[in-house]
Amino acid sequence: MITQSELKALLDYNPETGEFTRNGHVLGPRLQLQINKKSYLKHRIAWFYIHGDLPEFIDHINGNRLDNKITNLRPVTKRQNSQNKKIHRDGKLVGCRFNKLLNKWQSGCSIKNKYKSLGYYNTELEAHNTYITYIKENNL
Helix, strand or coil, X not given: CCCHHHHHXXXXXXXXXXXXXXXXXXXXXXXXXXXXXXXXXXXXXXXXXXXXXCCCEEEECCCCCCCCCHHHEEEECHHHXXXXXXXXXXXXXXXXXXXXXXXXXXXXXXXXXXXXXXXXXXXXXXXXXXXXXXXXXXXX
């Protein structure tokens, strides 16, 4: 991994626009940067450039993976990162999925990469509420 000082010597980053420049030239709208023949995700490099640390997960608050303004980035847990997916921002409730065989909504969550079913419900909202209650009660 590159150090923060090495990064700042190679690139400039504008936290208000989220753009990276090298020798005065704006680097294109790709998700990754090449630095010393190694690929890095731009949002992770932006965070590291400003804060000097690198959390395991960094989320784009507005869901736009090309918007790397520092105000649009936040460190999150794996669960928080997956809950900010487009399908959830578009209205699908978190913690549930429809089971076509049973014609019911299943509530559940992953804990240490193992799926835990929380039961089957007639509505998406019931399944979602069960998920929310379970997450709160178990501090997940």
